[in-house]
Structure formats: structure tokens, C-alpha cells
Amino acid sequence: MTARSLLSLIFFNFSLIFFLRSTYVSAQNPVFACDVDSNKAVATLGFCNTTLSFAERAADLVKRLTLQEKITHIIDQTPALPRLGIPSYNWWSEALHGVSDVGHGTRFSSLVPTATSFPLPILTAASFNTSLFESIGQAMSTEARAMYNVGKAGLTFWSPTMNLLRDPRWGRTLETPGEDPYHIGKYASSYVSGLQQQDDEDRLKVAACCKHYTAYDVDNWKGVERLKFNAIVTKQDMEDTFQPAFKSCVTEGNVASVMCSYNQVNGTPTCADKDLLSGVIRDQWKLNGYIVSDCDSVDVLFTDQHYTKSPEEAAAVTINAGLDLDCGIFFANHTFNAIQTGLVKEAEIDRAVTQNFIVLMRLGFFDGNPRKQKYGSLGPKDVCAPAHQELAREAARQGIVLLKNDEKLLPLSAKSIKSVAVMGPQANVTHDMIGNYEGIPCSYITPLQGISEHVDTIYAKGCNHVLCAPENLQLDDAKKAAAQADITILIVGANRSVEEESRDRVSLLLPGQQSTLISEVANASKGPVILVIMSAGGFDISFAKSNDKISSILWIGYPGQHGGAALADVIFGSYNPSGRLPITWYPESFSEHISMTDMRMRPDPSTNYPGRTYRFYTGTPIYPFGYGLSYTTFKYRIVKSPRRISIPLKDGNQCRSKHCRSIGAAASYCNNLSFDVQIRVKNTGTRSGAESVLLYFTPPHVHNAPRKQLIGFEKIYLEPYEAKNVVFKVDVCKDLSIADEEGDRKLAFGKHVFQIGNLRKYVVLRPSIERKVSTDRKPVNY
Ligand SMILES: *[C@@H]1O[C@H](CO)[C@@H](O)[C@H](O)[C@H]1NC(C)=O
Numbered sequence: 067m068t069a070r071s072l073l074s075l076i077f078f079n080f081s082l083i084f085f086l087r088s089t090y091v092s093a094q095n096p097v098f099a100c101d102v103d104s105n106k107a108v109a110t111l112g113f114c115n116t117t118l119s120f121a122e123r124a125a126d127l128v129k130r131l132t133l134q135e136k137i138t139h140i141i142d143q144t145p146a147l148p149r150l151g152i153p154s155y156n157w158w159s160e161a162l163h164g165v166s167d168v169g170h171g172t173r174f175s176s177l178v179p180t181a182t183s184f185p186l187p188i189l190t191a192a193s194f195n196t197s198l199f200e201s202i203g204q205a206m207s208t209e210a211r212a213m214y215n216v217g218k219a220g221l222t223f224w225s226p227t228m229n230l231l232r233d234p235r236w237g238r239t240l241e242t243p244g245e246d247p248y249h250i251g252k253y254a255s256s257y258v259s260g261l262q263q264q265d266d267e268d269r270l271k272v273a274a275c276c277k278h279y280t281a282y283d284v285d286n287w288k289g290v291e292r293l294k295f296n297a298i299v300t301k302q303d304m305e306d307t308f309q310p311a312f313k314s315c316v317t318e319g320n321v322a323s324v325m326c327s328y329n330q331v332n333g334t335p336t337c338a339d340k341d342l343l344s345g346v347i348r349d350q351w352k353l354n355g356y357i358v359s360d361c362d363s364v365d366v367l368f369t370d371q372h373y374t375k376s377p378e379e380a381a382a383v384t385i386n387a388g389l390d391l392d393c394g395i396f397f398a399n400h401t402f403n404a405i406q407t408g409l410v411k412e413a414e415i416d417r418a419v420t421q422n423f424i425v426l427m428r429l430g431f432f433d434g435n436p437r438k439q440k441y442g443s444l445g446p447k448d449v450c451a452p453a454h455q456e457l458a459r460e461a462a463r464q465g466i467v468l469l470k471n472d473e474k475l476l477p478l479s480a481k482s483i484k485s486v487a488v489m490g491p492q493a494n495v496t497h498d499m500i501g502n503y504e505g506i507p508c509s510y511i512t513p514l515q516g517i518s519e520h521v522d523t524i525y526a527k528g529c530n531h532v533l534c535a536p537e538n539l540q541l542d543d544a545k546k547a548a549a550q551a552d553i554t555i556l557i558v559g560a561n562r563s564v565e566e567e568s569r570d571r572v573s574l575l576l577p578g579q580q581s582t583l584i585s586e587v588a589n590a591s592k593g594p595v596i597l598v599i600m601s602a603g604g605f606d607i608s609f610a611k612s613n614d615k616i617s618s619i620l621w622i623g624y625p626g627q628h629g630g631a632a633l634a635d636v637i638f639g640s641y642n643p644s645g646r647l648p649i650t651w652y653p654e655s656f657s658e659h660i661s662m663t664d665m666r667m668r669p670d671p672s673t674n675y676p677g678r679t680y681r682f683y684t685g686t687p688i689y690p691f692g693y694g695l696s697y698t699t700f701k702y703r704i705v706k707s708p709r710r711i712s713i714p715l716k717d718g719n720q721c722r723s724k725h726c727r728s729i730g731a732a733a734s735y736c737n738n739l740s741f742d743v744q745i746r747v748k749n750t751g752t753r754s755g756a757e758s759v760l761l762y763f764t765p766p767h768v769h770n771a772p773r774k775q776l777i778g779f780e781k782i783y784l785e786p787y788e789a790k791n792v793v794f795k796v797d798v799c800k801d802l803s804i805a806d807e808e809g810d811r812k813l814a815f816g817k818h819v820f821q822i823g824n825l826r827k828y829v830v831l832r833p834s835i836e837r838k839v840s841t842d843r844k845p846v847n848y
């Protein structure tokens with residue numbers, strides 16, 4: 067039993083009393099400062115003066131605080147400052163896929179008992195639809211503001227998780243948008259834009275946070291755990307794998323916060339790394355916001371990692387590195403002494419509190435009653451609004467990936483089927499669909515319930531636990547059901563007992579006896595079998611891929627509150643599947659031979675190390691990144707793309723006279739060097755559907771460059787036989803540059819092969835004195 071269900075049992079008896087109370091006690095109030103209505107004196111305080119800039123207001127506030135008071139504002143649970151009319155504030159709220167009550171800042175109550183629970187990011191990401199990412203962020207910030215207005219939520223949300231999934235065994239796969247740096251960057255920046263709704267004056271609806279910075283994706287693998295893990299990362303992998311999405315989140319998403327992770331990178335805890343924090347996030351990327359630690363990670367680097375000799379040094383090294391807020395109380399305990407002993411200057415504390423206060427000011431926290439402000443009309447009626455719940459179901463539909471569909475078994479026509487056997491440990495799950503960092507969903511629709519809306523079903527669990535130990539197998543009932551029904555739908559996979567925070571996998575096979583269940587049921591079934599995999603990470607399901615009885619395979623991630631309805635929408639064809647895998651599905655040999663702690667992305671043939679993710683992996687995947695079928699067919703044609711790109715070099719540049727294989731990509735000749743790749747996509751089938759068009763390029767073979775890199779994607783909708791053009795703007799230095807061994811961006815000379823679907827087209831990059839990009843009108847396809 068979870069803590070929450072225990073609590074709800076205890077409180078059940080009191081709920082009537084709460085209900086009666088709530089009929090005459092008006093809604094609860096939000097926390098905010100500068101309440102001019104009830105305290106005229108605050109109106110004269112500079113930090114409450116909305117005609118001043120945020121920086122001026124923050125400076126005024128900081129000036130009024132004692133050192134001790136400042137220190138209480140660099141931890142996440144800040145106490146009130148009654149003499150200035152400032153209430154206490156909890157910085158920690160979460161909205162990974164819906165407003166969540168994980169963290170101290172947000173609570174459900176009789177006033178707002180539930181919130182919309184969207185699919186986990188790994189499934190939403192599979193939609194490859196940036197406007198969907200943004201819409202979800204927007205819906206969620208509406209619910210968050212609505213809850214804030216009645217005192218039930220904070221304004222600072224530590225979401226999204228957007229670490230690159232380097233290894234599919236990572237327990238937190240469900241929280242991530244996948245394995246491609248470009249795609250994750252788009253996911254994060256779109257999601258953040260939706261959440262924050264930043265206006266021209268820098269004001270925020272809620273503040274988002276991109277986490278966990280950086281090179282973090284080991285939780286607990288064969289005894290290696292995240293609190294002590296030292297990730298050894300090359301400069302090259304750092305530059306082209308781990309950093310790009312964080313950069314997009316800050317520079318394109320304008321995120322108001324970045325969270326540093328628990329692990330060390332090359333011997334330094336990320337929260338104590340001045341180059342990574344002040345150097346990169348603050349100075350290079352120009353973060354407009356605060357840097358926060360993962361919860362207790364300052365304590366962790368002292369207590370678990372023994373990185374410093376004293377706790378004061380731990381406080382000092384992180385504050386001096388650029389950390390502004392400690393999730394925990396370590397700073398409250400040790401910062402004062404660190405200042406007294408000269409390890410930190412008070413100016414650094416001023417810097418940190420200023421960053422924190424400015425974010426709260428941008429959120430309107432210091433503008434008086436929020437009910438009188440821009441989002442003031444939002445309230446409980448806006449939480450679980452029908453449009454939000456429909457968006458949650460739509461997101462699941464858009465993400466679901468069709469992996470196999472022999473003989474076009476799917477979509478099923480409900481009319482021509484008498485009965486469907488629905489089975490498997492995940493066939494009728496509720497909470498499993500909303501994964502972790504969850505809230506309390508508005509309601510659930512399980513797969514069984516979704517399917518039962520369309521046809522008569524016979525239900526059998528087949529295995530009464532997702533781990534499916536031999537004693538959990540219930541083969542007889544399952545086989546009997548399969549032998550009776552026209553169609554068998556088997557819903558298997560994982561839940562948080564298999565993959566979650568602090569729980570990495572050690573195998574890529576389905577848990578326990580699940581594959582036995584599948585094979586036996588398939589053998590016994592009267593009709594064809596549809597296999598549905600609920601999971602974040604992929605599985606080695608080669609046995610099912612090659613089993614003729616299993617006609618169709620669907621992957622549904624963790625699909626959120628109404629995931630079962632979305633699955634039925636796909637199975638019965640009211641939605642034509644359009645999701646694409648956001649990660650590589652590897653064979654089991656990957657987990658047998660590769661240590662999860664080996665951070666290297668690039669293959670090493672001398673040791674049979676195959677490399678990681680579609681960008682480097684040299685083995686044969688079970689299903690590749692970007693894979694996903696539709697009920698219709700699409701045909702691509704290249705309408706326009708250049709044949710060669712000339713890099714205009716100035717007199718005296720070495721590469722003009724001698725043979726160069728690559729040239730630094732940061733110089734002035736990069737500016738404004740871009741071209742279009744235009745593609746015509748036609749729906750050649752009889753069903754309408756959406757298609758995510760993915761543009762990859764393969765650079766010339768130099769600097770151990772990726773085999774392939776995604777540089778653009780766009781999702782379009784096409785009626786039968788309809789065609790549309792998709793134009794990708796390619797920024798030569800940004801999109802085509804590669805990281806060299808030192809982590810410096812280079813442009814390689816030579817053939818760059820573009821790939822869209824099964825089309826290939828190459829463009830030659832060469833040095834020249836010309837300034838123009840030459841474009842051919844009649845394309846040549848290769
Ligand atoms: C707010 O600041 C402006 C600009 O400095 C000033 O003119 C105004 O008097 C201030 N308002 C209050 C209430 O102090």
C-alpha cells in the first residue's frame with residue numbers, strides 16, 4: 067500500500083467534515099508578498115514597487131535583509147519575513163507530466179482533489195510534435211496557476227527532466243524524452259515555453275527547470291549508485307551528446323532554472339563545478355534565472371562523496387561555483403560559518419538570493435494579490451478541464467508506436483469481431499499508466515476498459531504480477547481465453563517495480579515469465595495476437611517479432627490517465643498511429659556486454675564496444691530510433707536542396723591554400739549561412755494520418771563524427787492522396803557542425819548525406835571565396 071492510499075483511508079472519515087467546512091470557509095488563499103490591501107505600509111517598499119525593474123526591486127529587498135535572513139532564502143523551504151510582509155515559500159513543485167504532489171510545494175485536497183495526468187515524457191516525445199509538447203506545458207501551467215490561486219501549489223516547478231537516455235537500462239527512462247540531443251532540446255524548449263508563457267516583460271506564468279545537469283543517467287546499477295557515481299565523459303561526448311539539449315532549454319526555451327545533478331563529472335560534483343555552472347550556464351548560455359541543486363545534493367557531495375573536508379567547504383564550493391538555491395537545509399546549517407571563516411563572500415550570497423528573488427518577482431509573487439493579476443481568474447474549475455483531459459488522451463494517441471502489423475491486421479473493425487481476449491499483467495492497470503512524479507489523476511481508463519468500449523471482451527491476467535515469477539503464471543485461464551476469442555490482445559511490459567528512479571534494469575528481456583506467457587498464448591490462440599508493450603525502455607522481443615501468430619505489436623509507453631482509451635482509439639482505427647520510437651531498442655547482448663557505467667558514446671572496435679544510441683551504435687537493433695508504422699503509406703520526394711555549399715573564407719585563412727578536412731565553426735563565416743531542404747510528402751494510401759518527417763544528416767567521416775544525426779523534424783497531417791511540402795531550414799554551422807576530439811565545433815569539408823525516410827541526397831561543403839549558397843532547382847536523388 068502506498069503512503070498516499072494509507073492516508074486517504076485515514077482521512078476518509080474526516081472528509082465529510084472537510085466538505086461541510088468548505089461550504090462556509092471560503093477557498094484557501096495563495097501565498098504572496100506586498101499585500102497592499104491589508105497592509106498599506108508595504109506599498110512604500112521599493113521591492114513592492116511594480117514600476118521599478120525586477121533587478122531594482124530585488125536589490126532593494128536584498129539591502130533590507132540581514133545575512134541570516136538572506137541565508138534562509140537560498141534553501142527551498144524559506145521561512146516568512148513578517149516584518150517585510152513576505153510569507154514562507156516552498157520552491158519545490160513538480161510537473162513532469164501533470165501537476166504532481168511530489169515535493170513540498172503542491173498538495174491535493176478536497177478543494178482540488180486531482181489534476182490531469184498526461185503520458186510520461188518518453189511517450190509524449192514519441193509524437194515528434196513540438197506543438198503538442200507546448201500545449202501540454204500550457205495546460206499544465208493553467209492547472210498549476212489554478213492550484214496556486216487557492217493556496218495548493220507553488221509557482222516554481224522542477225520540470226522537465228530532459229537528460230539524454232544514454233543507456234536503456236536507466237530506471238528514469240520514463241521521465242526522459244529519449245536519446246537524441248536535438249529532439250530532447252526541442253522537447254524541453256517547447257515544453258518550457260508552454261509552461262512559462264513568458265511575456266515581453268519577462269513575466270512568467272510558472273517557472274520551469276531543466277534537470278538534471280549533466281551527464282546523469284545511472285541511478286542504481288549492480289551496486290553503483292547515483293549519489294557516488296563519477297561519470298567519466300570525454301570533451302567530445304560532452305559537447306555533442308550531453309550538453310546540447312540543456313543549451314537549447316536555456317537559450318531557446320528561456321527556462322528560469324537549471325538543476326545540477328547528484329553525480330560527478332570527471333571527478334567534480336556537478337553542483338560544485340564552477341565551469342559547468344557559472345562558466346557554461348550563466349556566462350555562455352546566459353541563463354535568466356536560478357541554479358538549484360538536486361535535493362540534498364550538497365549534503366551528498368560532503369557526506370557520501372567526501373568531496374570536501376568540512377561541511378562549510380561544501381557550502382562554499384557550491385555557492386562559489388554558481389549555485390543559487392539548495393534543495394535541502396545544508397546551506398541553512400553551514401553557510402553562516404562558511405562566511406565567518408572567509409570561505410564565501412557575502413556578495414556571493416547576495417548574488418544567489420537576487421537570482422531567486424528575481425524569479426519570484428517575474429512570477430508576480432511580489433505584486434500583491436494574485437487573484438487580481440493576469441491569471442487571477444483561474445481556479446479549481448480549470449483543473450481537469452475537459453479540454454485538458456482530451457489533450458492527455460490525444461498525447462497518448464500521438465505517441466503510441468506501431469511496431470509490427472502483418473497482413474494489416476490493425477485497425478480492427480469492431481463490427482466484424484465477436485469477442486476479444488484481453489490479457490496480460492498490464493491489461494487492467496491504473497496507477498502503472500501514470501508512472502512516477504505523478505499527481506492524482508482526474509480519472510483512469512485502463513486498456514481493458516478502453517477496449518471493452520468497442521467489443522465484448524474476455525479478461526484473463528495470465529500473470530498476476532508484472533514481475534511474472536513462475537508462481538505468478540496463470541497459463542491455463544489465459545490459453546483457454548485465447549482459444550475462444552477471435553482476437554487476442556496481450557498487454558505486458560513493465561511498471562515501477564521494473565524501472566524507476568533508483569532502480570536500473572540489468573536485463574533487456576521482458577520480466578520473468580512474460581515471454582513464456584506470450585509464446586504459449588500465441589500458440590493456443592484461435593485468432594491472431596496483438597502484443598502491446600507498456601514500458602519506458604525497450605525490450606529484446608525478437609521472439610515476438612518473428613512469431614507469425616503475433617501479427618501486430620504496439621508500444622504505448624506509460625500512457626497517462628486515459629491511456630487505455632487512447633490504445634483503443636489506435637486499435638479500432640479512430641486514430642491512425644503516428645508515433646516513432648524516441649530510443650533504440652537493443653538486443654539483450656547489449657546488456658550482457660556493456661557496462662552501464664561506461665559513459666562513452668562512440669564505439670571502440672578494438673574492444674568490441676558497440677557505441678550507444680542510433681548516432682553511434684554499430685550493432686543491429688531490435689527496432690531503431692525513429693521507427694514507427696502507420697495504417698497508410700507515405701511517399702517522399704526532395705523538391706529542393708543545394709548541391710554544394712561554399713564556405714567563404716577570408717584571404718589568409720589556411721584552409722584556402724592547403725587541404726583541410728575541417729574548419730572551426732565558430733568564426734564569422736558561419737553567420738547567416740543557411741539553406742532550405744524542401745520535401746514533398748504524399749499520403750499514398752486510403753486513410754488519413756499524421757506523419758513525422760525526420761531529417762538526418764551523416765557528416766563526412768572525420769573526427770569520429772556520429773553515423774547519423776537528426777537535425778529537423780516536423781509532424782504533418784495528410785488526407786488520403788494529399789501531398790504537402792515540408793521545408794527544413796538548415797543552419798550550416800549550427801546544424802551541420804560536429805564536435806572534434808577537444809569538444810570544439812568544426813565544419814567538415816566534403817559530402818554531407820541527408821536522409822529523409824528512405825531518400826538520400828548529398829551536399830558538398832567546400833571552402834570558397836564566394837559568399838553565396840548555390841541551389842540547384844532540379845534535384846538529383848541518390
Ligand atoms: C515607485 O517608483 C517610482 C520610480 O522610482 C516612483 O516614482 C514612485 O514614487 C514609487 N512608488 C511608490 C509608491 O513609492
Ligand SMILES: *[C@@H]1O[C@H](CO)[C@@H](O)[C@H](O)[C@H]1NC(C)=O
Binds near residue numbers: 365394396
Ligand atoms: C542541519 O541542522 C539540524 C539541526 O542541528 C540537523 O538536525 C540536521 O541534520 C542538519 N542537516 C544538515 C543537512 O546538515
Ligand SMILES: *[C@@H]1O[C@H](CO)[C@@H](O)[C@H](O)[C@H]1NC(C)=O
Binds near residue numbers: 496514
Ligand atoms: C479493471 O480495473 C478497474 C479499475 O481498477 C476495476 O474497476 C475493474 O473491476 C477491473 N476489471 C476487472 C475485470 O478486473
Ligand SMILES: *[C@@H]1O[C@H](CO)[C@@H](O)[C@H](O)[C@H]1NC(C)=O
Binds near residue numbers: 491531532533
Ligand atoms: C507493479 O505492479 C505490481 C502488480 O503487477 C504491483 O504489485 C506493484 O505495486 C506495482 N509497482 C509499483 C511500484 O507501482
Ligand SMILES: *[C@@H]1O[C@H](CO)[C@@H](O)[C@H](O)[C@H]1NC(C)=O
Binds near residue numbers: 585586589590
Ligand atoms: C503449441 O501447441 C500444441 C498443441 O496445441 C503443442 O503440441 C505444441 O508443443 C505447442 N508449441 C509450443 C511452441 O508451445
Ligand SMILES: *[C@@H]1O[C@H](CO)[C@@H](O)[C@H](O)[C@H]1NC(C)=O
Binds near residue numbers: 734737738
Ligand atoms: C545576418 O543577417 C542579419 C539579418 O539579415 C543581419 O542583420 C546581420 O548583419 C547578418 N550578419 C552577418 C554577420 O552577416
Ligand SMILES: *[C@@H]1O[C@H](CO)[C@@H](O)[C@H](O)[C@H]1NC(C)=O
Binds near residue numbers: 197783
Ligand atoms: C500536433 O499536436 C497538436 C496539439 O495536440 C495538434 O493540434 C496537431 O494536430 C498535431 N499535429 C499533427 C500533425 O498531428
